[in-house]
Amino acid sequence: MENKNEIINICLLAGKIMLESGAETYRVEDTMTRIASSFGESNAQSYVTPTGIMFSINQIEPTNFIRILDRSTDLHKVAIVNSISRSISGGELTVSAASAKLKEVESITHAYPIAIQILAAAIASGCFTIMFEGQWLDFLPSFFIGGFGYSAMVYFHKVVEIRFFAEFLASFFIGLLTYLSIDIGAGQQMDKIIIGSVMPLVPGLLITNAVRDLMAGHLVSGLSKGAEAFLTAFAIGAGIAFVVSVFPF
């Protein structure tokens, strides 16, 4: 009995880490049942939605539930948990060793410090401006505006409880700064700078996950992730639209 509880704990912890780090729903379910079956519980059931995990080790045992409040993107953790689950399936890890390893994964922080991430966002923004046939003159403006927009989003995510408001404010500032940079003559093409700088905020991961979940038959998760992606895109668009409608071009 003691052992069974430990297995349930491992499965729930693995599922929780993966879901919070932005893995696809079907991968989370698959990993949980796979871990359970390699510890000898071949009839485990798991039902995962973006906001909660239900797991039962077999039909007669009570069902366990974990609420997921916070979702971020950390593909590093997804990869680590995936490889832990692989070595569990290969029979290389005991129950207690796996539990210790997963707890260690849960406590590690992001793979890159926040300054590096902002720098990456800035580089991505500059590059996207060029990729969408912008001029090299606009590389530097979108580099700085994109970096600022991303750091604004990270900051507002911490301060504001409402998720989509952070994206709205960030894209509002991007629009405003682009307008200013055109005004002082630093930027040339308003459209290209805005499109480039907004790209780091675009919910690309959500869109791909939503599609993959829908195709794998996870209709509830697919639709709710799609709705989240749509709301994020709408918030970004609304922020830009606000600037465009206030300042005439």
Place this chain on the structure above:
Amino acid sequence: MIIEQLVTSFFAAAAFGVMFNAPKKSLIQSGVVGMLGWCVYAILVYQEGVDAVPATIAASVLVAILSQICAKVYKTPIIIFTVSGIIPLVPGGLAYDAMRNFVQNDYNMAIQLAAKALLISGAIALGLVFSEIVNQVIRKAKWKRIS
């Protein structure tokens, strides 16, 4: 022209890997996947004048196939590679244009652009799914031969 597209798309895709906290080992691979996907799209659209929707399907099929291969070879979840490859294809620019036209009360243009953005998102999905289906068929066919 094509060189600057190659360089910028490589850095953009790798930078997205950093933003999504992808493992350090897979950054270069995801950059290459993104670069090749965007390369197909850019050649088809900017040079050959193909419509954006078929070009997106072609690019996302390539991204998905390359990601399947990378996922097999490096034994990591496929999502790490697909995400950074797909990002450049996401119709962010079109969605922005549509939004801007909505605000400027040009609804005809706005609906046109929004429909196009929707079609391109569908094309990305189609491309991703297509390669998955091919992969499954190959796997099942092999399995039958063995048993």
